[in-house]
Amino acid sequence: MTSNNLKLNFGPQHPAAHGVMRLIMEMDGEVVVGLDPHIGLLHRGTEKLAEIKPFNHSIGYMDRMDYVSMMCCEHPYILAIEKLVGVKPPVRAQYIRVMFDEITRILNHLLWLGCHGLDIGAMALFLYCFREREDLLDCYEAVSGARMHATYYRPGGVYRDLPDSMPKFEANKYISEKKVKKLNYNRDGSLLDFIKDFTDRFPGHVDEYETLLTDNRIWKQRTVDIGIVTPERAIELGFTGAMLRGSGVAWDLRRKQPYEVYNELDFKIPVGVNGDCYDRYLVRVEEMRQSNLIIQQCIQWLEKNPGPVMIDDNKLATPKRSSMKHDMESLIYHFKLFTEGYSVPEGSVYTAIEHPKGEFGVFLMSDGANKPYRLKIRAPSFPHLAAISEMSKGHMLADVVSIIGTLDVVFGEIDR
Amino acid sequence: MDNQTLISCLKDKLTGFDIEYSESNESVTIEVNKTNLVDICKILKSESSLSFNMLIDICAIDYLSYGDADWKTLDATNTGFSRAVKKTIIPDPDEHYDEKRFGVFYQLLSIDHNVRLSISTFTGSDNPPTIDSVNGVWNSANWFEREAFDLMGIQFKGHPDLRRILTDYGFIGHPFRKDFPTNGNLEVVYDEEQEKVVYKPVSITTRPGVPRIIRKDK
Numbered sequence: 001m002t003s004n005n006l007k008l009n010f011g012p013q014h015p016a017a018h019g020v021m022r023l024i025m026e027m028d029g030e031v032v033v034g035l036d037p038h039i040g041l042l043h044r045g046t047e048k049l050a051e052i053k054p055f056n057h058s059i060g061y062m063d064r065m066d067y068v069s070m071m072c073c074e075h076p077y078i079l080a081i082e083k084l085v086g087v088k089p090p091v092r093a094q095y096i097r098v099m100f101d102e103i104t105r106i107l108n109h110l111l112w113l114g115c116h117g118l119d120i121g122a123m124a125l126f127l128y129c130f131r132e133r134e135d136l137l138d139c140y141e142a143v144s145g146a147r148m149h150a151t152y153y154r155p156g157g158v159y160r161d162l163p164d165s166m167p168k169f170e171a172n173k174y175i176s177e178k179k180v181k182k183l184n185y186n187r188d189g190s191l192l193d194f195i196k197d198f199t200d201r202f203p204g205h206v207d208e209y210e211t212l213l214t215d216n217r218i219w220k221q222r223t224v225d226i227g228i229v230t231p232e233r234a235i236e237l238g239f240t241g242a243m244l245r246g247s248g249v250a251w252d253l254r255r256k257q258p259y260e261v262y263n264e265l266d267f268k269i270p271v272g273v274n275g276d277c278y279d280r281y282l283v284r285v286e287e288m289r290q291s292n293l294i295i296q297q298c299i300q301w302l303e304k305n306p307g308p309v310m311i312d313d314n315k316l317a318t319p320k321r322s323s324m325k326h327d328m329e330s331l332i333y334h335f336k337l338f339t340e341g342y343s344v345p346e347g348s349v350y351t352a353i354e355h356p357k358g359e360f361g362v363f364l365m366s367d368g369a370n371k372p373y374r375l376k377i378r379a380p381s382f383p384h385l386a387a388i389s390e391m392s393k394g395h396m397l398a399d400v401v402s403i404i405g406t407l408d409v410v411f412g413e414i415d416r
Numbered sequence: 417m418d419n420q421t422l423i424s425c426l427k428d429k430l431t432g433f434d435i436e437y438s439e440s441n442e443s444v445t446i447e448v449n450k451t452n453l454v455d456i457c458k459i460l461k462s463e464s465s466l467s468f469n470m471l472i473d474i475c476a477i478d479y480l481s482y483g484d485a486d487w488k489t490l491d492a493t494n495t496g497f498s499r500a501v502k503k504t505i506i507p508d509p510d511e512h513y514d515e516k517r518f519g520v521f522y523q524l525l526s527i528d529h530n531v532r533l534s535i536s537t538f539t540g541s542d543n544p545p546t547i548d549s550v551n552g553v554w555n556s557a558n559w560f561e562r563e564a565f566d567l568m569g570i571q572f573k574g575h576p577d578l579r580r581i582l583t584d585y586g587f588i589g590h591p592f593r594k595d596f597p598t599n600g601n602l603e604v605v606y607d608e609e610q611e612k613v614v615y616k617p618v619s620i621t622t623r624p625g626v627p628r629i630i631r632k633d634k
Contacts, residue, residue: 040582045591045598052598054626083441235469235527238556249527256530343631349441350523350534352472363475363521367483369630376475378523386559415582 005033008397012041016119016401019411021385023400030396035389042415050375054341055081056154058375063149065360065377066413069108070140071100072355073413074153077375079259079351080364081155084344087316092302093157093309094260099298100143100152101260101353102291103195106202107136108356108408109288113209116281116405120222120398125212132205135198142166142191156317157310162302164190192299199296206288213281223277227391227403230275237390238383241358242287243407246272246280253354267294277406284408287356315342341370350378357381357408379413417531419444426533429463430456445534450547453537457553460524460533468524468533471554474561475521476568479514480594486627511543518545518570539570549575567592597622 010023017023020041026034046065050058062077063070075097082088089097114129137147142163144150152159166187171180186197213219229239234247244251252269254262270286272279310317318337319330336342344366352361358380365374384407392400417425422444423437433456436447448456460468515538522535539545549572551557561572562581569590572578580587589596599618607614 040580040584043582048592048598052625057626236555238471238554240472251527257532340626340629343629346632347440348445348521350443350473350532359472361473361523363473363523365477367630368632369485369628370626371628373482374475374477376473376521378473382559382563383556386556 004028010400012038016404018115018404018409021404021409021411023388025397025400027397032392032395032397032400035392035400037385037388039385039411040415042411044416046416047375047377050372052371054370055344055372056341058372059153060149060151063151064412065379065416066108066355066357066381066410067148068111068410069104069356070148070150071097071152072104072108072353073360074151075101076351076353076355076360076362077364078153078155079353080349080362081344083349083351084347084364084366085155085316085342086345087156087311087313089157089311090308091261092161092305092307095298095301095305096158096162096309097153098260098262098265099195099295099302100139102294102298103136103139105291105356106288106295107133109284109291110136112284112356112405112408113281116408117213117219119401119405121218122213122216125209128205128208128212132198132202135194138166139191139195139198142194154310154317156313157308161309162191166191166194192303195295196299199292199299202292203289206285206292210285214285220278222399222402223281223406225274226277226395226399227406228274228276229387229391233390234275237387239358239387240380240383241354241356242280242283243358243384245270246283247275248272253352253359257352259351259353265294265297267291277402280406343368343370344372352378355380357410357413358384360413377413377416379416381407381409381414385409385414417526417529422531422533425465429459429466443532443534445536447536450537450539453535454548454550454553456535457522457550461553465529466526467528468526470525470527471550471556471560472523472525472532473521474557474564475523476564476570476592477519477521478568478592478594479516479519483630484628485630512541513539513543513545515541517541518568520547520564520570522550544569544571546571546573548573551575566590569593 006027008025008027010025011017012020012022022038024036024038025032046061049061059074059077062073065073110129110133114126117125140150141147144152144159168187169175169180169183171177186194229247231247231249234244234249248271250269250271255269267290270283272283314330314333319333323330324334346366346368348365350361350363352359359378360380361378363376363378364372367373388403388407391403419439426446433452434449438445460466518539520537520539524533524535537547539547547570549557549561551561552574559581561575562579564570565572565578566580566582567590583591589601599620599622601618602615603618604613605616
């Protein structure tokens with residue numbers, strides 16, 4: 001450190017910081033020599049809040065962890081409860097979960113691609129990515145009623161079965177009948193038909209994004225050889241997901257420690273070579289294509305196999321409204337579930353899934369009560385952001401923006 | 417590698433340490449003494465038949481109110497919801513903690529053998545609770561330990577940069593301890609007279625929505 005070094009503050013309100021992050025940078029001219037991230041500006045104490053609520057009340061809080069891949073954050077929490085209680089959801093519910101996990105992965109990667117592009121100068125891409133996100137958010141809405149914070153997964157299955165119809169656009173004084181007809185062209189069938197139409201179109205859209213970026217000279221100048229992480233360092237630093245695979249380590253929980261029905265599905269795991277920003281970009285784009293294939297397989301299965309989507313155990317699942325009208329037991333279970341919740345047997349468990357950003361884990365400890373004793377969320381972006389200082393040293397100031405982008409950080413889950 | 421193979425392999429490599437092995441919910445947990453923690457971690461990482469090369473997570477736990485239920489009908493009163501409200505405990509700075517007050521869980525992953533392991537340990541009666549840092553074994557421990565220090569107040573001996581990470585600048589206390597009220601102690605308000613934002617004691621009181629009930633009838 002020389003006396004000529006300049007201390008520079010970046011954020012907390014900076015469009016390229018992807019949320020509220022403050023970086024204290026030490027600059028030697030335009031080169032970063034030291035970097036200290038200050039986080040916690042979005043700390044809501046979710047883990048503490050979960051301790052004062054019955055188990056089911058916290059599912060909605062999980063959506064707000066990583067608010068760009070909502071259902072994937074519910075998933076490990078639900079799995080942890082199911083493991084402690086010792087139940088397994090019906091196969092149809094498992095397929096629905098896998099399908100929505102993959103829809104969520106595409107949602108997450110689209111947002112990442114759009115914003116990462118925007119950060120380093122590719123404006124048009126952002127608009128295209130958000131166009132496709134809109135369709136997927138409609139799927140969220142159709143199935144749960146909420147575009148983002150779905151609270152759709154429940155211990156023992158999912159909240160309800162896939163709907164038979166899609167919501168449609170209606171004509172008004174701004175949108176003509178003709179325009180509405182065009183907008184509704186894929187909304188006449190069920191939700192599955194709508195998703196199917198999307199999966200048919202989507203590979204073409206990914207080709208469009210790649211045309212804009214993959215061989216783009218400016219894109220390559222901004223990403224190739226920026227933020228290189230060797231496989232050894234990636235493991236040492238606790239990297240998971242695309243950050244680890246970008247460095248060339250073939251590790252994916254969907255394949256290595258399969259949960260739900262991933263072991264019955266056919267998909268490939270893309271792996272990078274150099275471990276730079278460009279490789280991680282390629283890995284994530286290929287992951288979108290693979291997710292699309294998984295969704296198609298799920299649709300095929302779901303179309304052929306109707307069935308229950310929730311276990312038939314009223315200690316965990318809400319009794320049917322119709323049975324409550326004449327069955328005393330159902331009424332009691334309903335009352336108990338909504339006033340007290342269910343008690344989870346004593347013990348602790350760690351469950352993890354392959355979240356779009358990496359390994360999203362939940363450590364859940366119960367002392368036998370109707371509320372968690374301790375909930376710890378292992379957010380994938382947390383160790384990724386911890387490495388930003390090591391990744392950025394020696395790079396230019398502008399490259400720090402590329403590195404923040406490639407980390408795919410979301411402060412909802414880092415700050416919790 | 418399945419859990420039985422893992423346990424026998426661990427027993428083979430970790431001879432001479434006082435370790436309790438347990439298997440529950442499809443995962444293996446070892447309970448170790450905090451004085452041996454770093455030595456054990458080094459073996460777990462370097463031994464090629466184990467090679468736990470990734471530290472996934474560190475979770476600190478405060479066992480102060482473990483097994484406490486709000487709704488104990490024996491000493492219930494007729495004062496309605498207030499019976500589930502606990503009085504705030506003000507921690508005594510000179511107090512020596514119960515041996516089993518604070519625990520730390522480490523989640524490890526071996527990428528080579530595709531197996532997970534959790535290590536649990538207690539910090540003993542030290543005040544502040546102290547344990548050796550594993551940052552020298554796995555670099556990913558750096559922020560996880562800072563987080564545990566910030567939220568639970570556990571001192572990690574040998575950590576290069578043990579600062580608060582998630583709470584506000586100038587925050588007092590460790591919010592995830594069970595004796596720290598969920599409402600917090602201070603709130604931020606704009607003061608008209610002083611024409612600036614000031615800290616004041618919180619104006620809201622605790623009121624639980626659903627009481628905490630322990631049922632073991634399953």
